[in-house]
Amino acid sequence: MEYCDINQGIDPTCVYGGYDVYDYSGILEYVVIEHAGLIVTENDEINPLTLAGVGSGTRINNIAISYSNDDGIEVFGGSVNLEWVYLFNIRDDALDISMGYSGRIEHALALSNRRAEMTRYMNGENGY
Numbered sequence: 794m795e796y797c798d799i800n801q802g803i804d805p806t807c808v809y810g811g812y813d814v815y816d817y818s819g820i821l822e823y824v825v826i827e828h829a830g831l832i833v834t835e836n837d838e839i840n841p842l843t844l845a846g847v848g849s850g851t852r853i854n855n856i857a858i859s860y861s862n863d864d865g866i867e868v869f870g871g872s873v874n875l876e877w878v879y880l881f882n883i884r885d886d887a888l889d890i891s892m893g894y895s896g897r898i899e900h901a902l903a904l905s906n907r908r909a910e911m912t913r914y915m916n917g918e919n920g921y
Contacts, residue, residue: 814872814895816848823855830861830884838863838885847873849896857881864889865903872896882906 829841841858854876858865865880870892880887880903887903
């Protein structure tokens, strides 16, 4: 099994996160992330919070992200549930999901006063 180097972006040909949809990867609660995110090159970005294949046993709630230079949260697959998420002044997508993400997102709020820069509040291949 080959593991991914997610510092270089997500490679869809390698395995990350494991195969357990109920995986417990810990708890992330009451976290504030500000002035993070970086566009390295076209299609190579670093987001304030990137989740890759995280299972539903993991708790992520009460997260605030503001003034990101790219997406706010990017989710690649997995089934982790996100609760009480606040995203403010995100330059690109406030929440970007892909690769078959199947978790729940509850009580999310995305606001911006950068009308010309923020492309979407939510973007993903799952019909959002």
